[in-house]
Amino acid sequence: MRDDEFLAERFEAHRGRLLAVARRMLGSAGEAEDAVQEAWVRMSRSDTSHVDNLGGWLTTVVGRVCLDMLRARRSRAEQPLEPEVPVPAAVPDPEQDVLLADSVGSALLVVLDTLTPAERLAFVLHDLFAVPYDEVAGVIGKSPAAARQLGSRARRRVRGAQATETGPARRRELVDAFLAAAREGDFEGLLAVLDPDVVVRTEAGVTTGALAVAKGATGYARHITGVVRPALVEGRTGFALLRDGRVERTLAFTFVHDRIAVIDITTDPATAARSDVTLL
Structure with missing residues (x-):
């Protein structure tokens, strides 16, 4: 050999x-x-x-x-x-x-x-x-x-x-509540659904902590244009931003203790388009 x-x-x-x-x-x-x-x-x-x-x-x-x-x-x-x-x-x-x-x-x-x-x-x-x-x-x-x-x-x-696994229906509720609070600038509403040690990851870097993430979410939501649809992103509960019928951005959520613990945001349209996204 x-x-x-x-x-x-x-x-x-x-x-x-x-x-x-x-x-x-x-x-x-x-x-x-x-x-x-x-x-x-x-x-x-x-x-x-x-x-x-x-x-x-x-x-x-x-x-x-x-x-x-x-x-x-x-x-x-x-x-x-x-x-x-x-x-x-x-x-x-x-x-x-x-x-x-x-x-x-x-x-x-x-x-x-x-x-x-x-x-x-x-x-x-x-x-x-x-x-x-x-x-x-x-x-x-x-x-x-x-x-x-x-x-x-x-x-x-x-x-x-x-000991506190979050079920599918509750995951959907948390994501909907997150999006609604972000759009309305409801800071307290965001804190209610975010884990204190929440992590947000994007191509640009990482943000940690509920206060920083809630502040960033309200600013992010003000600049959202296009159609927002609930979706499974790579099998995870989230939503997709569509423009002209094409997926342009995605957000995928991870849950711990019945709170949002991780948010993965894909802002690059080419990367988002290649993602496994199922619109709900």
């Missing part, structure tokens, strides 16, 4: 687990595939002959790739990680990990979307894939104590949110 074939065979033995980690980190099958492919590229360019635990090494690589991708969502500025990748000492059985990760439903992914990149990585690696905090710390570039604190904070938020 040629060296490149042997290398590919070793990588493929871990692909299932790497995809499970990446899906839970990113919440997107497509982005997960990209992250795993990047891990393959890094492995093919590295000397891994000295690595005893290749599964652990690859998990760390994928974790760092995902962390970069999550940080890129929060800021348009590039935030590369250190190139050196520490090799973890041990990892659980891949098949058991994949089964565990696949048992986690979409409700958890909704909650994970509200965490910071470091919190999300600490929770996913430690709680879903049993990676020790000493190794998690090496991925995020913090001390084990800081990694443990990030994981604990994420765990509290996940547990609290899972």
Whole structure:
């Protein structure tokens, strides 16, 4: 067997687990595939002959790739990680990990979307894939104590949110109330439907906190022209702005504790037109 074939065979033995980690980190099958492919590229360019635990090494690589991708969502500025990748000492059985990760439903992914990149990585690696905090710390570039604190904070938020899942009808009510309050300049009405730690993401950057988001929403609504239609945007409750019958902008919402926790706004018409939008 040629060296490149042997290398590919070793990588493929871990692909299932790497995809499970990446899906839970990113919440997107497509982005997960990209992250795993990047891990393959890094492995093919590295000397891994000295690595005893290749599964652990690859998990760390994928974790760092995902962390970069999550940080890129929060800021348009590039935030590369250190190139050196520490090799973890041990990892659980891949098949058991994949089964565990696949048992986690979409409700958890909704909650994970509200965490910071470091919190999300600490929770996913430690709680879903049993990676020790000493190794998690090496991925995020913090001390084990800081990694443990990030994981604990994420765990509290996940547990609290899972107990109050928001149903489809209520999601629609919240989105309608948000739009009505924004159009009317009803600041208190907006605060009533927004999570205190709400995050708004656009191509231009990120806004956090209910006060800042409510202020921005009233200004945004004043400049809306065209037809606004309720819609499912990439499977999420939201609405679309149409001009001449074409989707020009979209807003997709994530809910936690019966409040709006994340709003993803696509303002670029070309990107919005390519989105999976179902008008309601």
